[in-house]
Amino acid sequence: MTTIRQRRFGKGTEAAEDQPSEKNVKPDGKILSDHTGRKLWNILSITVGGIAAVSLGLLTSVYVATLHENDLWFSNIKEVEREISFRTECGLYYSYYKQMIQAASIQQGLHGLVYDNKTESVRTINILERMNVYQEVFLSILYRILPIQQYLEPVYFYIYTLFGLQAVYVIALYVTSWLLSGTWLSGLLAACWYITNRIDTTRVEFTIPLRENWALPFFAVQIAAITYLLRAHLQPVQEKLTLVAVFMATFLFSLTWQFNQFMMLIQALALFILDCFDMLPTAKVTWLYIIQISGLLLVCVLQFFNSMILGSLLISFNTSVLIARAIQKNLKRGSLLNRLGKLILHVLLVLCLTLTINKFIKKILNLESDEHIFKFLKAKFGFGATRDFDANLYLCEEAFGLLPLNTFSRLSDTLLFYAYIFVLFLMTIAAVIVAFQNLSGSNQVDFMEKMEECTIILKPDAAYNLIHTVLFGCLALSTMRMKYLWTSHMCVFASFGLCSTEVWRPILRCIHLYTSQRMHVIKYSVPIITLLYISFKFWPGIMDELSELREFYDPDTVELMNWIKSNTPNTAVFAGSMQLLAGVKLCTGRTLTNHPHYEDKNLRERTKQIYQIYAKRSPDDVYRILRSFGTDYVILEDSICYERRHSRGCRLRDLLDIANGHIMDGLGENEPDLKPSLYPRFCEEIKKNLPSYTTHFTRVFQNKTFHVYKLAAFV
Numbered sequence: 001m002t003t004i005r006q007r008r009f010g011k012g013t014e015a016a017e018d019q020p021s022e023k024n025v026k027p028d029g030k031i032l033s034d035h036t037g038r039k040l041w042n043i044l045s046i047t048v049g050g051i052a053a054v055s056l057g058l059l060t061s062v063y064v065a066t067l068h069e070n071d072l073w074f075s076n077i078k079e080v081e082r083e084i085s086f087r088t089e090c091g092l093y094y095s096y097y098k099q100m101i102q103a104a105s106i107q108q109g110l111h112g113l114v115y116d117n118k119t120e121s122v123r124t125i126n127i128l129e130r131m132n133v134y135q136e137v138f139l140s141i142l143y144r145i146l147p148i149q150q151y152l153e154p155v156y157f158y159i160y161t162l163f164g165l166q167a168v169y170v171i172a173l174y175v176t177s178w179l180l181s182g183t184w185l186s187g188l189l190a191a192c193w194y195i196t197n198r199i200d201t202t203r204v205e206f207t208i209p210l211r212e213n214w215a216l217p218f219f220a221v222q223i224a225a226i227t228y229l230l231r232a233h234l235q236p237v238q239e240k241l242t243l244v245a246v247f248m249a250t251f252l253f254s255l256t257w258q259f260n261q262f263m264m265l266i267q268a269l270a271l272f273i274l275d276c277f278d279m280l281p282t283a284k285v286t287w288l289y290i291i292q293i294s295g296l297l298l299v300c301v302l303q304f305f306n307s308m309i310l311g312s313l314l315i316s317f318n319t320s321v322l323i324a325r326a327i328q329k330n331l332k333r334g335s336l337l338n339r340l341g342k343l344i345l346h347v348l349l350v351l352c353l354t355l356t357i358n359k360f361i362k363k364i365l366n367l368e369s370d371e372h373i374f375k376f377l378k379a380k381f382g383f384g385a386t387r388d389f390d391a392n393l394y395l396c397e398e399a400f401g402l403l404p405l406n407t408f409s410r411l412s413d414t415l416l417f418y419a420y421i422f423v424l425f426l427m428t429i430a431a432v433i434v435a436f437q438n439l440s441g442s443n444q445v446d447f448m449e450k451m452e453e454c455t456i457i458l459k460p461d462a463a464y465n466l467i468h469t470v471l472f473g474c475l476a477l478s479t480m481r482m483k484y485l486w487t488s489h490m491c492v493f494a495s496f497g498l499c500s501t502e503v504w505r506p507i508l509r510c511i512h513l514y515t516s517q518r519m520h521v522i523k524y525s526v527p528i529i530t531l532l533y534i535s536f537k538f539w540p541g542i543m544d545e546l547s548e549l550r551e552f553y554d555p556d557t558v559e560l561m562n563w564i565k566s567n568t569p570n571t572a573v574f575a576g577s578m579q580l581l582a583g584v585k586l587c588t589g590r591t592l593t594n595h596p597h598y599e600d601k602n603l604r605e606r607t608k609q610i611y612q613i614y615a616k617r618s619p620d621d622v623y624r625i626l627r628s629f630g631t632d633y634v635i636l637e638d639s640i641c642y643e644r645r646h647s648r649g650c651r652l653r654d655l656l657d658i659a660n661g662h663i664m665d666g667l668g669e670n671e672p673d674l675k676p677s678l679y680p681r682f683c684e685e686i687k688k689n690l691p692s693y694t695t696h697f698t699r700v701f702q703n704k705t706f707h708v709y710k711l712a713a714f715v
Helices: 034-072 079-084 089-102 106-114 134-145 154-181 184-196 211-229 236-256 260-276 282-302 313-327 336-365 371-380 389-395 406-413 416-440 446-450 460-478 480-498 501-510 516-547 555-567 578-588 601-614 619-628 652-660 682-688
Strands: 003-006 023-025 031-033 550-553 573-575 633-637 697-702 706-711
Touching (some): 034 184, 079 089, 089 134, 106 134, 211 282, 260 282, 313 336, 336 416, 371 389, 389 652, 416 460, 501 516
Antiparallel strands (some): 023 031
């Protein structure tokens, strides 16, 4: 197991509101208009705000890079230890970057990826089609053509790029908050909250090559561009340039993460909800639907027409919305009841069209790559228990469970959660009132006239960010792994609210205390006080964290990788857990039977078969299965065979027993139809060196964690 031990040494524009237009007369008789003064102030504000944004972005990059170095002593450890630190699927993705760097030429490297026969034994696959690794390809080509080889190792070029993207991420969050509130003070608060809540906003420092660390900065840029696009009174050229920015960010986000379609589906649902309640300009929403489809289709082309993309719910949903809108042309006309009826019909029509189109595409393409996701969702939300191995594998992982409650206590320590709930509550009330007003017609509703003193205004950009944070909040609450999509935006939304006239003006007017001066005092003093509190409370902790020095320590895995490189042929095929095998491929270049990139039905079936080494199966059965995949060596891990991390029913061996119809080990209940196995557990029994096992398997390596067995030649 990998462990860490202590190191040993050898204002956008500041909005001027409610101010009368005045002119100042200079002694020399020249008149300087208020407009000119405000313009100069805006230029100064934008300059200062921009410098602060870039500075905070760069500081964040340096911060996470320093934490990574301090945790692992990355600059001092051996190459094999550096590679082992890229755990599970991270190691698999980085292996393709390493493969491209070590190839004789760029063309040969690309050919090796398109016709890969080392990632899955006895099978040639197209890595560029199956996985989102274009970023590794691009970086490796860039490293080869730039004159930096003498000064920077490939691994540092890779990790510094990822840490550099954190600067882009923070700047995008900063700009989004600035655009929403009209003051760069809001962006400053958003960036500070992102940094002080690092545990819950990013995990880049210890999972560097993970796809989300590539994708989320582009997603943040896309949200910033959409926020700007939804502002009123944009010039045609501004709107066109913004649409280009949205498209580029959407494309890069889609290219770098296999879960892109699900995230953009939630985004499309947000647009759909707001459009139904007439809270966004329909023309701009249509453009955003088209951009999502075109960006995903372009990625589909680059991934050699990946069928999982073509069969995505996003493409079916967006297409259905555009068709339904063409059919129901008078959707936004009529009385309240009339519009509600049309709206219900519209939703049902979109839902039916989406399911029909999606089912038709999947039937035509014979698509089953994403079925495990829907099985997982069905079981997770209580639509029936399942014995499906793949679904249970996800259900039993903490990352795919509910968001832990201690997350909220950490977020509350920085005041982020309190501010977020405050702003969310007020903005939700405003959204409900505006939606009701839009459906009813504000001039026809007496109730709205009574609310005139508490003027409710919800701009399209704020409305979008409100629904965005609500939907992604629901996703995070249901699936912990997705919390990073929510918590970063939480920083943006909370900081915007504390610095926004849209929040403070209605409150002050409702309690009859509104004046322009009072509103501005509150609008600026609250975030400044919050920033001072954060600085006072968390700066010492950040300094302590940066001064704590540790060292990477995993001698058993290092010993295993060194043994494989020294004692097995380059063509040897290894079987084992998919997490470990990703490291085997990266560190040794040997061929694998299975790996952690799970978005392929054949691979999922293959993994289940390989994992019979931890089930109650006969040695003959296990040998036959392993040999069918060309296995030469199998690696058994005590941490899996004798697992205690999960409770009974969620250990890997339990999932295999249930899927095989066998009774689980240990005290506890079993389902009535489960039967005792005729054979003992393979991973335990093989260590006894019984003749029935030694006929097929010979132990060739052993340490405290791993046992490697060589398979006898197939007879």
